[in-house]
Amino acid sequence: xxxxxxxxxxxxxxxxxxxxxxxxxxxxxxxxxxxxxxxxxxxxxxxxxxxxxxxxxxxxxxxxxxxxxxxxxxxxxxxxxxxxxxxxxxxxxxxxxxxxxxxxxxxxxxxxxxxxxxxxxxxxxxxxxxxxxxxxxxxxxxxxxxxxxxxxxxxxxxxxxxxxxxxxxxxxxxxxxxxxxxxxxxxxxxxxxxxxxxxxxxxxxxxxxxxxxxxxxxxxxxxxxxxxxxxxxxxxxxxxxxxxxxxxxxxxxxxxxxxxxxxxxxxxxxxxxxxxxxxxxxxxxxxxxxxxxxxxxxxxxxxxxxxxxxxxxxxxxxxxxxxxxxxxxxxxxxxxxxxxxxxxxxxxxxxxxxxxxxxxxxxxxxxxxxxxxxxxxxxxxxxxx
Amino acid sequence: xxxxxxxxxxxxxxxxxxxxxxxxxxxxxxxxxxxxxxxxxxxxxxxxxxxxxxxxxxxxxxxxxxxxxxxxxxxxxxxxxxxxxxxxxxxxxxxxxxxxxxxxxxxxxxxxxxxxxxxxxxxxxxxxxxxxxxxxxxxxxxxxxxxxxxxxxxxxxxxxxxxxxxxxxxxxxxxxxxxxxxxxxxxxxxxxxxxxxxxxxxxxxxxxxxxxxxxxxxxxxxxxxxxxxxxxxxxxxxxxxxxxxxxxxxxxxxxxxxxxxxxxxxxxxxxxxxxxxxxxxxxxxxxxxxxxxxxxxxxxxxxxxxxxxxxxxxxxxxxxxxxxxxxxxxxxxxxxxxxxxxxxxxxxxxxxxxxxxxxxxxxxxxxxxxxxxxxxxxxxxxxxx
Numbered sequence: 001x002x003x004x005x006x007x008x009x010x011x012x013x014x015x016x017x018x019x020x021x022x023x024x025x026x027x028x029x030x031x032x033x034x035x036x037x038x039x040x041x042x043x044x045x046x047x048x049x050x051x052x053x054x055x056x057x058x059x060x061x062x063x064x065x066x067x068x069x070x071x072x073x074x075x076x077x078x079x080x081x082x083x084x085x086x087x088x089x090x091x092x093x094x095x096x097x098x099x100x101x102x103x104x105x106x107x108x109x110x111x112x113x114x115x116x117x118x119x120x121x122x123x124x125x126x127x128x129x130x131x132x133x134x135x136x137x138x139x140x141x142x143x144x145x146x147x148x149x150x151x152x153x154x155x156x157x158x159x160x161x162x163x164x165x166x167x168x169x170x171x172x173x174x175x176x177x178x179x180x181x182x183x184x185x186x187x188x189x190x191x192x193x194x195x196x197x198x199x200x201x202x203x204x205x206x207x208x209x210x211x212x213x214x215x216x217x218x219x220x221x222x223x224x225x226x227x228x229x230x231x232x233x234x235x236x237x238x239x240x241x242x243x244x245x246x247x248x249x250x251x252x253x254x255x256x257x258x259x260x261x262x263x264x265x266x267x268x269x270x271x272x273x274x275x276x277x278x279x280x281x282x283x284x285x286x287x288x289x290x291x292x293x294x295x296x297x298x299x300x301x302x303x304x305x306x307x308x309x310x311x312x313x314x315x316x317x318x319x320x321x322x323x324x325x326x327x328x329x330x331x332x333x334x335x336x337x338x339x340x341x342x343x344x345x346x347x348x349x350x351x352x353x354x355x356x357x358x359x360x361x362x363x364x365x366x367x368x369x370x371x372x373x374x375x376x377x378x379x380x381x382x383x384x385x
Numbered sequence: 386x387x388x389x390x391x392x393x394x395x396x397x398x399x400x401x402x403x404x405x406x407x408x409x410x411x412x413x414x415x416x417x418x419x420x421x422x423x424x425x426x427x428x429x430x431x432x433x434x435x436x437x438x439x440x441x442x443x444x445x446x447x448x449x450x451x452x453x454x455x456x457x458x459x460x461x462x463x464x465x466x467x468x469x470x471x472x473x474x475x476x477x478x479x480x481x482x483x484x485x486x487x488x489x490x491x492x493x494x495x496x497x498x499x500x501x502x503x504x505x506x507x508x509x510x511x512x513x514x515x516x517x518x519x520x521x522x523x524x525x526x527x528x529x530x531x532x533x534x535x536x537x538x539x540x541x542x543x544x545x546x547x548x549x550x551x552x553x554x555x556x557x558x559x560x561x562x563x564x565x566x567x568x569x570x571x572x573x574x575x576x577x578x579x580x581x582x583x584x585x586x587x588x589x590x591x592x593x594x595x596x597x598x599x600x601x602x603x604x605x606x607x608x609x610x611x612x613x614x615x616x617x618x619x620x621x622x623x624x625x626x627x628x629x630x631x632x633x634x635x636x637x638x639x640x641x642x643x644x645x646x647x648x649x650x651x652x653x654x655x656x657x658x659x660x661x662x663x664x665x666x667x668x669x670x671x672x673x674x675x676x677x678x679x680x681x682x683x684x685x686x687x688x689x690x691x692x693x694x695x696x697x698x699x700x701x702x703x704x705x706x707x708x709x710x711x712x713x714x715x716x717x718x719x720x721x722x723x724x725x726x727x728x729x730x731x732x733x734x735x736x737x738x739x740x741x742x743x744x745x746x747x748x749x750x751x752x753x754x755x756x757x758x759x760x761x762x763x764x765x766x767x768x769x770x
Contacts (some may be wrong), residue, residue: 007394213599
């Protein structure tokens with residue numbers, strides 16, 4: 001096991017009816033900005049529950065944060081924060097709303113010229129407005145981590161930033177808030193969480209059985225409960241609860257303690273979203289099988305462990321690994337996600353564009369595992385046409 | 386899954402050489418009390434590393450905190466805290482030193498007549514001195530939780546108390562600090578951690594696959610790595626690291642989220658320690674097989690799951706469950722722990738004493754699973770003579 005630091009002070013309040021607990025966790029006399037996305041929380045009653053819980057508080061609402069939240073949109077919220085002395089943010093939505101709200105929290109006090117530098121140049125966040133979340137789409141894990149990904153439309157850039165200061169003070173996880181999700185969003189959420197785990201697990205062995213067992217447990221749960229959540233005609237509370245908790249545990253820092261992580265699938269996927277507007281999870285489902293085939297020999301040990309422990313595949317090593325990669329891709333397909341670029345009308349011309357972006361940034365290796373170069377990216381994308 | 390709140394803001398700093406990081410995590414100009422136990426940290430160099438790391442700080446040392454830390458000893462430390470305006474505590478040791486230091490933290494500002502009331506009457510802690518820990522004996526999980534157990538010698542009482550205020554600000558987990566542990570302490574640590582997991586896992590199903598998978602992963606790791614740590618002639622870093630991380634994860638609140646826990650084995654064990662001075666882990670190893678046999682029918686579902694997923698036992702249900710209980714007891718035996726009372730010169734006269742203690746306290750059920758009464762305690766102890 002490698003040395004590590006682990007710190008996750010996000011308070012999780014989990015279960016049905018828990019939105020009513022919000023006031024216990026926000027300081028008295030706060031001036032709150034409630035942020036949300038396209039308005040589904042108005043239809044499904046979640047916003048009403050939030051408004052009801054905040055009836056003793058002062059709050060303003062800011063809706064319209066889009067999937068892959070845009071710097072341009074978020075800066076409008078930053079203006080509202082500044083003009084109204086907002087001192088608490090409450091994000092109500094999925095990963096995009098939460099990531100966007102984290103950016104608002106950090107950008108409100110940013111003193112440089114363009115706050116997107118927090119993402120594009122990795123300028124450290126020195127202070128941030130405290131925030132809480134009400135999660136409605138289990139997927140990104142943003143409700144219990146220090147990460148945020150923000151897109152800049154103008155320059156077609158999509159970058160992550162990180163700061164312990166943007167970790168939510170609390171997150172409400174009520175599985176019932178997911179009942180009105182369209183099927184494709186559940187599919188996206190399951191795939192996103194699944195690939196979060198794989199990017200932390202499917203690299204190189206570090207003799208870390210706790211982390212491996214946890215990762216494998218999350219993967220098995222996502223396969224079983226994620227599939228049920230997708231296929232159930234009526235939402236089932238237990239299934240939604242398990243899918244929700246699995247997605248949170250997939251990216252809260254726990255399973256990456258002391259192990260070698262990758263993130264090349266995410267980095268390549270971000271380019272596809274930035275250039276072509278594809279759903280985040282769809283880009284991951286396209287890219288991952290290519291990455292795994294590319295590193296099949298190098299990452300043989302963990303791929304075999306994955307085949308045995310997650311997919312219960314027995315037999316010779318090479319076949320088992322191939323079957324595990326096939327089963328992974330089929331799992332995405334069974335969730336209704338097509339895993340090839342041509343399905344999304346993306347042709348080979350995008351390959352050089354993405355290759356050049358990595359080369360121009362001086363990224364010798366994409367991801368942290370040290371085995372994916374810009375040249376591998378070209379090969380990976382070629383195999384996914 | 387049941388509703389739950391989860392909050393664990395303890396910062397974990399894990400790995401070799403990490404004691405040197407202590408000053409980064411203690412506020413400048415703190416007046417520190419460094420607490421420790423019988424002095425093994427003087428012999429193995431850990432105290433020297435701590436002193437070296439604190440050379441820019443003001444600190445006093447308080448040694449002599451015994452296993453099953455005594456109220457009477459800890460109140461001496463409370464006097465030192467008061468007389469020297471101590472504002473940070475650093476516990477260097479195992480669960481007893483950490484639990485004791487948590488009590489010092491809470492008792493220093495206690496305004497009632499007898500600070501043991503925090504334990505015996507469950508008087509809530511309103512404030513506590515901040516503390517950090519350097520863990521040297523993986524076992525109790527105290528380094529990453531809000532619990533403490535303190536014994537009062539005068540009245541032969543042993544009670545736990547709980548407060549988020551006594552959670553360590555940070556804990557240093559350097560596996561190398563465990564290298565000089567005697568074998569029986571490793572055995573005790575492994576068994577203690579193992580039974581922590583069982584008390585949270587082996588009760589009644591709540592459809593919580595994430596928690597079950599995590600619990601089973603910790604159990605399998607403790608069986609494999611705990612046995613190696615016990616048997617290795619020379620300490621192996623990876624083995625110690627895995628055992629250490631497993632013990633911390635066994636009782637940091639994560640696997641008990643949304644599930645039904647028990648703790649009757651601990652409660653009965655505490656009585657054996659309070660009355661007869663047995664090692665905590667030894668009492669658990671004695672009591673647990675009795676508890677499992679007592680609830681064999683009621684907890685059939687989880688016992689079978691335990692047999693299948695932790696011990697890989699196939700075959701008919703009843704046989705599998707019996708074998709799993711046997712294997713559990715054999716695991717303790719292989720770690721050199723005798724699991725019967727007569728080995729410790731304890732005879733049946735203790736049974737009525739313990740029965741009466743539970744009855745006098747009005748404990749209708751011992752533990753939280755609702756299936757162990759004072760009458761069951763008598764049966765359990767009778768089966769362990």
